[in-house]
Amino acid sequence: MQQPDNDIAEALVARADDDLSLVRVATAQLDIADAIVGFHAQQAAEKLLKALLSRRRVDYPLTHDVERLVELVEEATGARPPDADAIAALTPWAVEFRYGELADEVLDRDATLDRLQRLRAWAAELLSEPRQ
Secondary structure (H helix, E strand, O other): OOOOHHHHHHHHHHHHHHHHHHHHHOOOOOOOHHHHHHHHHHHHHHHHHHHHHOOOOOOOOOOHHHHHHHHHHHHHHOOOOOHHHHOOOHHHHHHHHHOOOOOOOOOOHHHHHHHHHHHHHHHHHHHOOOOO
């Protein structure tokens, strides 16, 4: 890593917050497709998990696979993220929607937003701990 791990982690959290803000606003906007909301929900989760890994100086693959990132975070922290399985289920929204494969999928926006907010709070707690 070129930059100090804190700089990378902070940048990832800031971008995750941007994605989370979009999800928050779009949750009530039914004219915005689930594919767009799901994509930004997945991106928020991915960036929060990568921020935790960066903070702990754990190399992670260039991937959109949230399940894999959850596993790496669990190994690095000894704790499983809240709603880990539901968060991991966001993975398809990162790629498949781009190719129209999720056209008929319905996203539970309220539940997704709640899970992301819990993940964000949990990540903030871990990111505030002294580096080990």
